[in-house]
Amino acid sequence: MLTARQAAIRTLRLMMAGSIVLPVVLFGFASWASYRNIRQVTDERIDRSLDILHEHALKVLQSIDRTFAEIDEVMRGMSDDDIRANEQALHDRLHRIVDEMPQLQGIAVVARDGHPLVSATQLPVPKDIDLSDRDYFQAQAAGNSGSYVSGIHTPRLGGINNAFFAVSQRRAAAGKFNGVVSIAVLPSYFEGFYGRMSSDGSYFALVREDGGFLARFPLMQDRQVKLDDNSAFRKGVADGLERTIFSVDSQVDHIDRRIGYRKLAGYPLYVLAGVEKPAVIGEWLGYMSGHLIFGLPATAFLFIGFWLALRRTERLYDEADRREAAEGALRQAQRLEAIGQLTGGVAHDFNNLLTVVLGYAELLGEEGVSGDHRQRGVEAILKATGRAAELTQRLLAFSRQQILAPRPMDVHGLARGLMEILGRTLGDNIEVRLVPAE
Numbered sequence: 001m002l003t004a005r006q007a008a009i010r011t012l013r014l015m016m017a018g019s020i021v022l023p024v025v026l027f028g029f030a031s032w033a034s035y036r037n038i039r040q041v042t043d044e045r046i047d048r049s050l051d052i053l054h055e056h057a058l059k060v061l062q063s064i065d066r067t068f069a070e071i072d073e074v075m076r077g078m079s080d081d082d083i084r085a086n087e088q089a090l091h092d093r094l095h096r097i098v099d100e101m102p103q104l105q106g107i108a109v110v111a112r113d114g115h116p117l118v119s120a121t122q123l124p125v126p127k128d129i130d131l132s133d134r135d136y137f138q139a140q141a142a143g144n145s146g147s148y149v150s151g152i153h154t155p156r157l158g159g160i161n162n163a164f165f166a167v168s169q170r171r172a173a174a175g176k177f178n179g180v181v182s183i184a185v186l187p188s189y190f191e192g193f194y195g196r197m198s199s200d201g202s203y204f205a206l207v208r209e210d211g212g213f214l215a216r217f218p219l220m221q222d223r224q225v226k227l228d229d230n231s232a233f234r235k236g237v238a239d240g241l242e243r244t245i246f247s248v249d250s251q252v253d254h255i256d257r258r259i260g261y262r263k264l265a266g267y268p269l270y271v272l273a274g275v276e277k278p279a280v281i282g283e284w285l286g287y288m289s290g291h292l293i294f295g296l297p298a299t300a301f302l303f304i305g306f307w308l309a310l311r312r313t314e315r316l317y318d319e320a321d322r323r324e325a326a327e328g329a330l331r332q333a334q335r336l337e338a339i340g341q342l343t344g345g346v347a348h349d350f351n352n353l354l355t356v357v358l359g360y361a362e363l364l365g366e367e368g369v370s371g372d373h374r375q376r377g378v379e380a381i382l383k384a385t386g387r388a389a390e391l392t393q394r395l396l397a398f399s400r401q402q403i404l405a406p407r408p409m410d411v412h413g414l415a416r417g418l419m420e421i422l423g424r425t426l427g428d429n430i431e432v433r434l435v436p437a438e
Contacts, residue, residue: 005317012310019302023295031288038284039258042275043245046260049197049204049273050243054262056193057206057271060103061167061264064183065147067097067107068169071181075109076172080179083109083117087124094120103189105164108157109171110137111179122157129156131182136168140180144170149269151212152187152223162186163223165214187223190215201279203257205272209237214269218253225252233261233272247277349391356384 074093075083083090094107098120107120114132119125131137136150150166164184171178187206194204194217205216211227211234213220227233232248245260259274361381 008313008317009310012306012313016303016306016310019299019306023299023302027288027291027295030291031284034287035284038280038287042258042280043260046245046258046273046275050260050262050271052197053194053204053206053271053273054264057190057264057269058267060185060189061147061149061267061269063101063103064167064185067101067104067183068147068181070097071107071109072172080111080117087118090118091120091123094118103185105162105184105186106155106157107184108182109179110182112141112177116157117179119157125157131156134166134182136166136182137180140168140170141177147267149208149214149267151208152214155184162188185214187215191217191219200282201276203259203272203274203276207233207261207270207272209268209270213252216252220252227251232259233270236261237270346391346395350388353384353388353391357381 071094074090078086090109098104098107105121108125108131109117109119110131111117114130114137115127116125116129116131132141134150134153136148139145139148139150146169148168150168152163152165154163164186166182166184168180168182171181190206194202194215197204198217203217206214207227208214211231213223213225228251229235229238231251232246236244236246242263243261245258247256247258249256256277257274258277258280259272261270261272263270361377
């Protein structure tokens with residue numbers, strides 16, 4: 001059973017512990033909830049970024065398709081020889097198209113043997129250049145691939161100085177392969193747009209279905225890097241997912257990111273958008289630190305308040321214990337003083353009674369004492385012994401050693417017994433009589 005002091009101190013200690021534990025639990029729950037909320041907000045941002053990237057890339061590719069239509073209209077019905085004969089005019093026309101479209105680096109018309117016929121960047125076009133090993137040429141030679149998007153290439157034609165990827169279509173011909181029209185697209189055009197969209201930890205990319213990067217922000221050192229079959233992106237594409245968001249440790253720069261991708265409608269290309277996880281955690285920590293600015297002082301205030309209350313309670317109970325001990329000592333001293341006074345009074349009363357008994361006993365022991373004097377002496381002795389017995393009974397009652405149970409007594413019988421005892425003690429020459437009180 002706990003005392004009042006133990007119960008109060010225990011309660012205050014529990015409240016002190018609660019002032020720490022409860023805020024910690026609430027802060028932990030709030031941290032978990034806010035992290036989930038920030039992650040959800042991050043996914044929403046990624047999703048909106050994918051919509052923007054998709055719209056941007058789709059407009060670029062659609063403008064390139066319109067460029068193919070314009071080139072096809074200009075060269076409709078022209079043979080390879082006609083193109084060579086009109087190379088100057090065609091070069092000027094293609095060059096104007098490239099100048100008007102900042103996303104383009106060059107345009108080339110390639111014959112069926114892989115040699116260029118006309119170029120927007122070089123006049124005259126070298127006859128010894130062979131482009132038949134390029135993927136954008138081989139894909140069209142193997143079959144009509146529509147608007148085929150190649151991987152990253154280094155330039156061979158003059159006037160092209162930066163790496164590019166090509167979009168190619170077959171030249172118009174009646175049921176046979178007649179070469180290709182290739183449009184070189186600048187990855188830097190996409191990367192510049194991605195850079196303007198970026199914030200801390202942002203990630204954007206344009207990727208082919210086979211995992212090859214066409215454009216990426218942050219920029220890559222090696223543009224030929226490809227994602228392998230074990231990457232989360234390639235697995236998602238293999239599973240037929242055209243749009244999803246996942247967490248991954250990048251194979252390119254080994255940075256942990258939250259990334260989403262979306263397939264371009266009508267093209268085997270995907271736009272990717274993501275955020276570095278340290279940026280997400282930093283945003284989360286920044287949000288939670290705002291709570292800590294107010295939560296820590298409040299928690300400290302509660303803890304200090306309960307601690308002060310505990311110390312004050314302990315001091316009050318200690319003072320109460322000291323006061324109780326002092327009062328107990330005072331009561332003990334008063335009790336001892338009362339016992340001393342009682343003892344002195346009892347000793348004084350017994351001394352008076354013994355004086356009477358001894359005095360009359362000496363008187364009775366002397367010779368020549370008359371019978372009346374002896375009778376008075378015996379009566380005095382009996383009276384003193386009675387008072388002594390009464391005093392003894394009172395002392396026993398006071399000390400609780402005798403049960404207070406009043407009962408009738410034969411006083412005369414008791415007196416006669418005492419007289420007989422005195423008579424036998426004093427001898428046969430002394431007569432002891434019981435005289436009624438007047």
